[in-house]
Amino acid sequence: MVGGRLRQAWDLMKAVWHTDSNPAGLDKALNDLRTQSPTPVFWLFGKTQTGKTTIIHHLTGAEEAAIGNGFRPCTKTSREYPFPTPDAPLLKFLDTRGLDEPGYDPDADIAAFDSQAHVMIVTAKIRDLAQGNVREGLKKIRAVNSRRPVILVLTCLHEVYPQQQHPQPYPFAEVGAHAINPDVQRLIEEHAKAFDGMFDVIVPIDITKPEEGFDAPTYGGDHLKQTLLKYLPQAYRQSLARTDHLTEKLKDLHQEHAGPIILGYTSLAGTAGALPIPLVDLVLLPAIQTRMVYHLARIYGQELTAVRFLELAGSLGLGILARTAVRQVAKLIPGVGSAAGATLAAASTFALGKAFCLYYEEVHEGHVPDAAKLKSYYHEQLTEAHRQWNRPG
Structure with missing residues (x-):
């Protein structure tokens, strides 16, 4: 039985290298995992040019051009952006457009988004009170x-006090903590009255490009993140908290792109590891990790074959399949195996991705990667x- 599973895992790993082929059942299995993975889904709702893409950029660190190209249509008036990749999404953003025009009918978007979205982010420029649609x-x-x-989320605060810096400290995190510009306070109250009964909390922000000259170009951004964490299930x-914690450590351009990829596949691997069925992730986990490494190789402009993958894994002393088999035994212990399997699957996938990034960096610098290092x-x-994965949520 175990030998058959090992052969099946190896066949899947070999098949992953051929981008024009899909191993039988793998795509369905991965899609099932994606539906079970804890991927936060944010529904962005507001007029154009109200800062929706800027919010995505702030939460993910992705380039705005990449965000624009990453959206795909869902309905006539909506689209979705899985970050960082549809294969292994870490976060997902749903965007409704066309609200500037009269006659918007939300029925199609409700049918497409209602069962997915965990939190709605409604954006409006603070000085724009014409929000009827x-x-x-x-x-x-x-x-x-x-x-x-x-x-x-009320945006573009600086338009209320042009040619001035934002008041510090940020005065909207605690009620009555600091004095608020009276014009800003009046506009907040007007929006609150207009949207009465349709929102849970107001978060004023002003996220600008560095060249615009503000001392705090992500003004209110941290408070928005904390608010999202509070209201997410x-x-x-x-998933959102770790995105912030781990991506802040990424240094160069390659790692900037590789980090979210690693986190996305890590989340997927953790879901596979949590399945309380012995020997299931013996097939899925190697396929997930192999696909991640192949994706990383493309980011670094490297050609990676199945043989080269195994050579590198061997130099790291990973013993991927052996570790998976040990984890399967742990799953036979009631109440213990699933949690341990999820943690080990996630942690080993993250560590594998980071180790391969180090390998590619050494190659780019003209060095022969040292196996011991x-x-x-x-x-x-x-x-x-x-x-990190053992920390309470």
């Missing part, structure tokens, strides 16, 4: 699901990732 659409969406949190908070780095990352 937005309110009418939001009212219908809210009537269908009044329990889903709605965060009203418990099971989904760690790679192995040591892998185990450092494994220890750190294991600690």
Whole structure:
């Protein structure tokens, strides 16, 4: 039985290298995992030019051009952006357009998005009080699901006090903590009155490009993240929190792109590892990790064959299949195996991705990667990732 599973895992790993082929059942299995993975889904709702793409850029660190190209149509008036990749999404953004025009009907978007979205982010420029179309659409969406949190994000604060820096410290995190510009306060109150009964909290922000000269170009951005964490369901908070914690460590351009890829596949691997069925992720986990490494190789402009993959894995002393087999035995222990399997699957996938990034960086610098250094780095990352994945949500 185990020997058959090992052969099946190896066949899947070999098939992954051929981008024009899909191993039988693999895509369906991975799609099932994606539906089970704790991927936060944010529904962005507001007029054009109100800062929706800027919010995505702030939350993910992705380039705005990449965000624009990454959206794909869903309905006539909506689209979705899985970050960083549709194969292994870490976060997902749903965007409704056309709210500037009269006659918007939210029925199609409700049918497409209502079962997916965990939090709605409604955006409006603070000085733009003409939000009738937005309110009418939001009212219908809210009537269908009044329990889903709605965060009203007011943007472009600097337009209220031109040629001035933002007041510090940020005065909107605690009620009555600091004095607020009276014109800003008046506009906030007017928006609150206009959207009465349709939102849970207001978050004023002003995220600008560095060249615009503001001392705080991400003004209110941290408060928005904390608010999203507060209103997300418990099971989904760690995905957003870890995105912030781990991507801040990424240094160069390659790692900037590789980091979200690693986190996306890590989340997928953790879901596979949590399945309480012995020997299931013996097939899935190697396929997930192999696909991740292939994706990383493309980011670094490297050609990676199956043989080269195994050589590199061997130099790291990973023993991927052996580790998976040990984890399968742990799953036979009631109440213990699934949690341990999820943590080890996630941590080992994250560490593997980071180790391969180090390998590619060494190659780019003209060095022959040192096996001992790679192995040591892998185990450092494994220890750190294991600690992070064991933290309470």
